[in-house]
Amino acid sequence: MALPNPAVNKVPTGYKYGWHDPEMKSLHVMKKGLSREVVEEISRIKGEPQWMTDLRLKAFRHFEARPMPTWGGDMSQIDFQDIFYYVTATDKAVQSWDDVPDYIRRTYDRLGIPEAEKKYLAGVGGQYDSEVVYHNIRADLEKQGVIFLGTDEALVKYPEIFREYFGTVIPANDNKLAALNTAVWSGGSFIYVPKGVHVELPLQAYFRINTENMGQFERTLIIADEGSSVHYVEGCTAPAYTTASLHSAVVEIIVKKGARVRYTTIQNWSHNVYNLVTKRAVAYEDAVMEWVDGNLGSRLTMKYPSIYLLGERAHGEVLSIAFAGSDQHQDAGGKVIHAAPNTTSLITSKSISQGTGRTSYRGLIKVYPGCHGSKSTVRCDALILSDDARSDTYPYMEIDEEDVTIGHEATVSKVGSEQLFYLMSRGMNEAEASAMIVNGFIEPIVKELPMEYAVEMNRLIQLQMEGAVG
């Protein structure tokens, strides 16, 4: 499906990940479109157990039965029959970059992944279209029982633990796109951290779409057992095609008693990707769950990472940065459900819109009866950089308990002409001055990122802003 807006029918300037690998040789390319047969075929190629095939088919029925959401962004251009649901270049994930096909290896080199792995990561996964092509974890962590695998591989190697948790946080019928993901999921990461084990360095997965009209449906499942901790980072890029691709992931996280999980996303899809993702975590007694969610790319993102605080004193945080340039709509936010006493949460959202871009914060704080002592603060700030840009805030709150402290605040502002004047009087040009103000605006979130990502985030925002000011 060609995108209707002529403005995106050219490769956006400044997007440096927009190349594609023309020499990709596909091992499996399923014909475009979605049907019961396609769902069965994906399951057959993967050689899955019957329960998973059945679950996929059940999810497919849910997908077919449900209407498209009518809220949020404009999804009218998504044609589910004009998408490749399964395209794969290799038949297994390897543990050495030398075994990855050359052209894929070159792509990951250009993205800087093997380099980063050597320097500051505990493990890396790489997904290329539908399948995970590379997966590796440091030997010392493996010895401690940490599992970090492609999700398909985990289903084969650890069927019991997989079946115990898969689909328990986000059921197959949760929403239309989660149902789609459950029906056609492929790839993603599976992480299990045993009791008391702390994974000190981040684990990273890198998601790359290469094929035109591709749908990527990775499925990630993270289980942090009691008293453990882990930080998972994902990055995403895609070629800049003039036709639409779809990324519809499902991420489920279980944070057990006293455990801590941080999940960081730097989403930088090209501007032809519809990014419709369901992410949800459950946090038990004394657990801490943090989502750090940076949305820079995509044509439309609809993503509201959520946390169910199920055990006493559990804590949840969502830090969200969204940047929408021309023809982009970032509909992001976060949800926290307080379902146990003395639970606490913090949502901080910073969004920036420029050109004809639109950012929307959409969030929910819900406190169930009996969850006394719950505290939640939601803080949303939006910066609008141009006259045609737009910013919305939709913060939902449902409070059914008296003994709580719940607050929400939001502001919307522009870059002040006095701020600009001051910086320009110090010798900066307008673009540099605006970029500096924007960097200052997002600083509270960027400082939560690991150093390397913070640098990358600042650089990406600078790229987004180039040529857009003035």
Add this chain to the structure above:
Amino acid sequence: MPVQAPAALDAATVEHVSLGEPAWLRAQRADWWRRVEANPWPTLAQEEWRRTSLDALPRDGGLLLDPPLATYELDPLLAARGVIFSDLGTAVREHPELVRSHLGHNDTLAAQMPFWGRSLAAWTGGTFLYVPAGVAVDGPLVARTVLPAGAYSYLPHTLVVVEQDASVTLLEEISSPDGDAVWFGGTGDLQVGYGARLRYANLQRLGDGVWRIGAQRVEVGQDANVTTLNAEIGSAISKVGMDVRMTGKGGTSRLLGLLAAGNAQRIDFNSCQDLLGSHTTSDLLYLSALYDESHAAFYGVTRVRPEAKGTSSYQECRNLLLSPKAGAEPIPVLEIETNDILRCGHGATAGAIDPVQRFYAQSRGLSAGAAERMIVRGFFERVVAQIDSEPIKARVLDALAPRIGQTDEVAA
């Protein structure tokens, strides 16, 4: 016994209501009724109606045909200067052309249109206030209505027209006995002209069986200045949509609310502060004190249009939960379509009384009840202090007293 139409609201009732009225009004009522019939009843799928089901709305009580009229007292000197203050029916008889040029021409928020339309088709009461250009009315005008007992529907419409550079303060107070299932569908259309000033207070003390489904539309002209206050004390269900249109350049509006609810009361407001004109200012402050099993929802949208430059707006909704079973859903929405804004934001909170405040008050010798009353009264003070008419302030505090307690009790 009040005189009621025989059955639920329908075209025949609307026709019956318009017997003896001028042809233009009969046509207008019929037009509104046609629109009502063409428009669907609200569903729980609509954002503004998600939190209040209308399933149990008492729709079967016949329309109240002979509502008790409020007493409309107006200084003869003001009447001589052209101020008109009466019930709407009287105004239609005495000033048909004036009423005709202002009544029933406006739509309101889509979510409230079914009730706005019903009221404009079937009003049998309501206030008409007209202040001609340049006339300043000192002291508040008061329209106080006491509704009779009985199970009925009553859909009055209030029309306020404040012409250029005029100024006026109006208090509308409505009360009814407890017990009966009543559908009270009062609507208000406040038209405030160039440089005019309006202070409008609505004091709602309806009985505990009443469903109040209301709509208020305010259009704020260039350099006009409007303050509205909704003090909600009574009723079983109160669902009100406020449509605030900042159309004129440089206009200002302050939207104040005091909500004191107990028992199983549900109060559900939706608002839209629509900043259409440049350099307009609109600030909203709604405070709820929620006792027993009461519940307050507030869905408020601030919309800044692309052509509205240099606007200022704030929306604030605070809920004090005074019982373990009370609940609140404050939802302040922003839709900002320009970057040329001076100030824009919102804040919403929900929570119990800070135990430190409670402890402090009790350590000074106040009983637990007196401490709570004082803190609630203090919580409301931010709105009460902005009521600049002393008689209205006293009236509102008096109406709040049964729920939040007397202030002098605190001192005692």
